[in-house]
Amino acid sequence: MLTLFHSPRSRSTAILTLIEEMGIQDRIDIREVTIPRMDGSGRRDPANPHPEGKVPALVHDGRVITERGAIILHLTSLFPDTGLAPKVGTPDWGVFAMWMAWYQGVLEPTFIMEAAGFSHPWMTAAVRDHKTAVARLHAALEKGPWIMGERFSAADILLHGPYVWFPEAAPHDPLIRDWIERCKARPASVKVREADGARMAQLAAA
Structure with missing residues (x-):
């Protein structure tokens, strides 16, 4: 069982x-939980099995799997015929x-550091910076049109994500911006996003 x-x-x-792209909605039980948010709203939900009270958390036959990269690897391996991974x-x-x-070790940390206005030689030496990460995205998309080449994959879903929520942080790079928009435009x-927006409106009105 997957939850x-x-x-x-x-x-x-x-x-x-x-899950929507893979067409496996009927194979996974989706449970909504609350989380503490940056604006001070929300709270840790006792029903959430994530050790840090965050999301996502995937439970597979009682085993808790966290971190988006790991969950994506797990789901695409479980359902290989969906075509979202090699x-x-x-x-x-x-x-x-x-x-x-x-993504987990470089792109998101450098993205957050830049957004927070934080810089330290140790961090730059260990994970570089957002500018360097953007250059790597650009290099991949030059071979594109997708991160893995000619075919859209779960890598595109994960890697374009920060620029959807924080569009002002998107690089001024036509190649990358076009990729972001194509990812966003997929049905x-x-x-x-529309379902999430409607649910957030419901929660705000409650």
Whole structure:
């Protein structure tokens, strides 16, 4: 049994989008939970199994899996015929796994550091900076039109995410901006964002 713990307009939105793209909505139980948010709203939900009270958290037969990159690897491996990732064990799957790790270890940390106005030589030495990360995205998309080449994949869902929620931070790079807009325009992405927006409006009105 698979259960995803989700909170609207959060990191788990990427996983909902993935589920929609894969067409496996009937295979996963989606449970909404509350989370503490940056504006001070929300709270930690005792029903959420995530050790830090965050989302997403995927429970598979009692085992808790967190971190979007890991969840994406797990779901695309469980449902390989959906076409959102290369075949496990191939060189392309190794590249796909690399992008999952790179997002968690480089892109998101450098994105957050830049948004927070934080800089430190140790961090720059360890993970570089957002400008360097953007250059790597650009290099991948030059071979594109998608991160993995000619075919849209779950890597696109994960990597374009920060620029959807914080469009002002999107690089002034036509190649990257076009990619972001194409990811946003996919029917699964539109559907999930609209549902999240409607749910947030309901919560605000309650």
